[in-house]
Amino acid sequence: MISVLIIGNGNVATHLEKAFLSANTIAVKKISSRKLESIPNAMVTILAVSDDAIATISSNIKNSLVVHTSGSFSMEALKNSTHKGVFYMLQTFSKEKEIDFSAVPFCLEAENDEDYLLLERVARTIGVKIYAVNSKQRKALHVAAVFVNNFTNHLYTIGNDICEKNQVPFEILHPLIQETSEKIKILSPKKAQTGPAIRNDERTIKNHLKGLPKDQRKIYKLITQAIKNGN
Template sequence: MIRVVILGAGNIAQHLYTVFTKSEAIQVVQVYNRSQKALQSFTNVATTTRLKELRDADVYIIAVADDAIASVANKLPFTNRLVVHTSGSASMHVLHKKNRRGVFYPLQTFTKGKEVDFSQIPLCLEAREKTDFKVLQQLADAIGSPSYKISSEQRRALHVSAVFVNNFSNHLYRIAHEICEANNVPFQILHPLIQETAHKITTLTPYMAQTGPAKRGDQKTIDDHLEKLDKDIHKEIYTLLTQSIAKTYGREKL
């Protein structure tokens, strides 16, 4: 059985705690957070607000904001233990070298209160020592997640890519939602299109899956869309994306 201590009480910490407690191969021995109030949602497990009270474990998982990782790692009251963080953009080397370092990064978007299926979440793993990497693989296997050996530099590239496919695309959904509302059109009419677009790139490359007026060079439709948009920021976003698509498909005059 792999003994785990979770440091943090945010979205990722809570989701990891939930999935870990469902595995017979994992024991969450303790959850740490500097705020006692944030620990109230962690039941049936020992909690603490004091780092010096941390219990023995096989893995210490730091699941806090990126800018707090180094501070927490530096204050850990022990040496030569396996300490990992869950960040997509922070290097493994932000962790203090007094301990054995690694990364346990779940590549997914997490929202408080919304369940996720970890069997569908890739885990990006990194460790300095082979034996530590094996422990992280066992931890991933215990929750049914596919795992990949990903370096800090590769993970940074993945994180940027994830911002494009998740954060930016969601912002475009929000703009579309706003446009629909302004014109008394139910946004759910677009749900099948959103789902088909996402499904399509599981069998085609994004390059092959691209459609729309920018790809086919339909300037009349593009001008009509720009005329319809009321907000300057929406016009700017539409124009920038249109130009990027047009350039990709050799229609640079658009």
């Protein structure tokens, strides 16, 4: 049995605790980052806290292996005097939405092989996609994830606003969104690109721009030009 302590009370901590509770080989405990007076001992301590809190909280932990779940911070952000590592899950987490951890990539890093193998054992109790990713690679992955997830979701928000303004249900766009995400599994994103920008259809582009407010027009122009440039 592997003892795991999760520190945090946000989306990642909530989903991790639920998943580990269903794993037969994991004994899991979870505490809030505000209740660090008495920290239980554990083989692996996972800091599922905000990036800015990693250094402060980790400096107060004496457990043998302490890891954080950040995509943008290096392993050296941990300030504990014991062993360090990273247990980064490349996925978007919301408390209201269930997570299928078998589809989640686990990006692991540790200071030595023994610790890495322990983190791998922990990850395999709830997932199957395991990757050895160093801090430089993880930072690049996190930037890429912001583009494909956070920025894309903001574009969904704009699309939803346009639909609402024109009294059209946003769900009409769901099949298009689904097909786009499925297509890039077999084609490179560049080869999958369609639309007026890639066709250099200036008439359609100008027509679209006329109907957009200033902020949306800026975004439309910027992305259109990037597509034209092949970026």
